[in-house]
Amino acid sequence: MRVGVGSARALFVVAAAAAVAACGREPSEADLLRALQRYHAAWAAEQRQHGMARRTPVFVNLAFDATLNLHIHAVRKERCRPATEAMGYICTVEVEATTPYQSGVRRRVEARFVEGTKGWLAVKPRPLDTSVRQGPDAGNPG
Numbered sequence: 001m002r003v004g005v006g007s008a009r010a011l012f013v014v015a016a017a018a019a020v021a022a023c024g025r026e027p028s029e030a031d032l033l034r035a036l037q038r039y040h041a042a043w044a045a046e047q048r049q050h051g052m053a054r055r056t057p058v059f060v061n062l063a064f065d066a067t068l069n070l071h072i073h074a075v076r077k078e079r080c081r082p083a084t085e086a087m088g089y090i091c092t093v094e095v096e097a098t099t100p101y102q103s104g105v106r107r108r109v110e111a112r113f114v115e116g117t118k119g120w121l122a123v124k125p126r127p128l129d130t131s132v133r134q135g136p137d138a139g140n141p142g
Contacts, residue, residue: 026080026089027113031120033075035113036095039122044068065100072097078108088114092128 027035047068072095080091092110099105111125 024115026082027077027091027115027120029075029077029093031115032077032091032093032113032122033072035120035122036075036093036109036111036125037072038119039111039125040070040072044070067099069100070097071099080113083112086112086114088112088123 044067074096076094076096078092078094080089082088083090090110090112092108094106094108097105097107108128109125110128112123114121114123
């Protein structure tokens, strides 16, 4: 039996749809929180390791130190949509975090989230806003 180009395309579309359906559900807020916490912990560990490997005189950079000690304690999922160029979902979330020097820091972030064998993973999170909002009413306009 010979498969024509049209049939091959149709088969590809069906296979792609099945693959997307196999991905299952989009991540919950709890999934997003854990994924971002894992991503930040790995990034901070890498930065600390890199700093120790340089063996240069240590100058205190409080802002950078605060970034390494950031604690992400809540996220609010704004939206998720299936990723078009890779597996997973592209999600926009508002992250609420604290540092040793600042509490109630909020920032909107977008990242691709992929479900792995140990839960959801955040891939290349990027900030959507350059201003850092603070306080309990940070998300509410004046």
